[in-house]
Amino acid sequence: MNIEKLDLKSPDLVNENFEKLATLFPNCVTEGAEGKAIDFDLLKQELSHAVVEGNKERYRLEWPGKREAIVTANLPTTKTLRPVREDSVDFDNTENLYIEGDNLEVLKLLQESYLGKIKIIYIDPPYNTGKDFVYKDNFSKDAQEELIDSGQKDEYNQRLIANPETAGRYHSDWLSMMYPRLKLARNLLTDDGVIFISIDDNEVHHLRKVCDEILGEYNFVAQFIHKNNSNKNQANLVSVSCEYFLCYSRDLEVLNKEIWRIEKKGAKDIVKAFNQLKKQGLELDEVLDEIKDLYKRPKYAHLSRWNKIDEKGVFMDDNLSREGGAKDYTIINPDTGKPCPIPPRGWAKSKVELEKLREDNMIYFGDPSTPPRIKSYLTGEDLSVPDSFWYIDNSIDTRWQKQTFNSLIFENPKPLELIRLIMEMSSAKDSIILDFFSGSATSAHATFQLNTEDLGKRKFIQVQLPEFTNEKSEAYKAGYKNICEIGKERIRRAAKKIKEETKADIDYGFRVYRLDSSNMQDVYYKxxxxxxxxxxxxxxxxxxxxxxxxxxxxxxxxxxxxxxxxxxxxxxxxxxxxxxxxxxxxxxxxxxxxxxxxxxxxxxxxxxxxxxxxxxxxxxxxxxxxxxxxxxxxxxxxxxx
Known part of the structure; x- marks a missing residue:
């Protein structure tokens, strides 16, 4: 039986006053060098009817440690990368890389060799949920002091610290971790390169501000929404089932010369369903009802505009007008025998073209009182501009894990299809793809998969700190002592399975490198x-x-x-x-x-x-x-x- 103990000390009036002020003026609560603090300049303004003179106002994101984060990005490193041939596959010939070590120092080492050469960067950093670990980058301390202070406990020089929501520098520590890494990553992008960053509600607003500063607000491409089929937070008010991935370009003016296209995902399924339902002898109205039932599933919701049907297939009615189009002719509606209304903007087709479309049953007449429209059929081969809302069924990845590893050895991996889609729409066949929060190496797996589909020669660079796996986890029980062991094994098994299934002639190998101290002797004598x-x-x-x-x-x-x-x-x-x-x-x-x-x-x-x-x-x-x-x-x- 737990009995509450007496505190045996007087009340902490400072903390009580802080909480009272925080309740009255939540906008005045900030983070200082020592933790949570009150912005007294802002508090003065809240308590005055006149403008209170103070620090010069400016539009920017500030946090304790920002200057140190900038310095951290610019400090050189003396470390190097050592090859690990025994963990590699086809070391001498492969062009894929897997690098074990602190991604900040690895990014510094890649600055010369990969400056302006990376087409896509995809990262899935810690979301800062209060349970994640963040890197503590402090180069001002000597090695032993840093070792003790940051709680390192292995030969990999890990610098991970817990970042609970109760921490006084909860947001600041996370921002200080992200800032130098993004700053260095920007240097590696090609002129038409892009970076995609997965994130959730906790830091998405701060991340956009940091990216606006480092990459330029004018280089913002989109904030994609990823709807999955799992609910991460079964709260009383809202069950969160969406995450985001921010997309920024290195130079939007250059990127705009490209055209992004992806397959209409699920289109082949709908076309297949149409053909199967017709073979069953159903009436067209019944087939359409079945198709509309499919659209109720999130996977196919984005195709719901294709909501009409005829003998040829499923179609949507599209525009037949254009600004400044012709208005001196029309066609006859076969249902009424009367001339069709002319679009207010004018026809987008000539009279001959209109007649040909009518003869081919390519015009949807619809309401006789409105101008007709053209039929646009859904096909399995269609390409479309990517939508900013994506639904990805991540149960597919769970099944793949169970089939390949006989257990769920990595938790919450990004859906393979999501990363593959990112690569499909924004990469060329010879692009280099960098992921410096590699985790279970989903982006490496996706690279193999997309290369087999179009026989591309995309190359990946995976970077991951060898964080220990939890002793209670399935991964640890399966013999994987750190995340890098999981990532490397996933790449090997994915490559083997894809090669067996597709027989595609692509690069299935990868070179492993491990971050270490310089190869040179550190000898300093007077x-x-x-x-x-x-x-x-x-x-x-x-x-x-x-x-x-x-x-x-x-x-x-x-x-x-x-x-x-x-x-x-x-x-x-x-x-x-x-x-x-x-x-x-x-x-x-x-x-x-x-x-x-x-x-x-x-x-x-x-x-x-x-x-x-x-x-x-x-x-x-x-x-x-x-x-x-x-x-x-x-x-x-x-x-x-």
Missing amino acids: PQDYDQNNLDLFGDNVKSDRTADDLLAQVMLDWGLPLSLKIEQIDVSGKKVFKVAENSLYACFDSGIDEDFAKAIAQDEPLRIVFKDNGFKNDTAKTNVKQLLKQLSPETEMKVI
């Missing part, structure tokens, strides 16, 4: 600290646990080359050489580089070549190799690490 015992530290500036694969990845990033480029390994004069994208980059990290090697490698005339600084046979060889490359392959740019 001159007086040197002694014979530590001189060997300078013999090799590369950390002892790093491989040639690790070094190649860092070189590609530093040189601004995409990590998706084809990598080959060849033998030149007995040394292992990495050959990236034909002759775009040669890299050799073996020791004993000399003049004979330089002569052999110069025959291929690589655009770039890199060695380890201590990889030369001696200082003389280092000088001679550089001179030989200048003479024998003058276009080759040589560097060392």
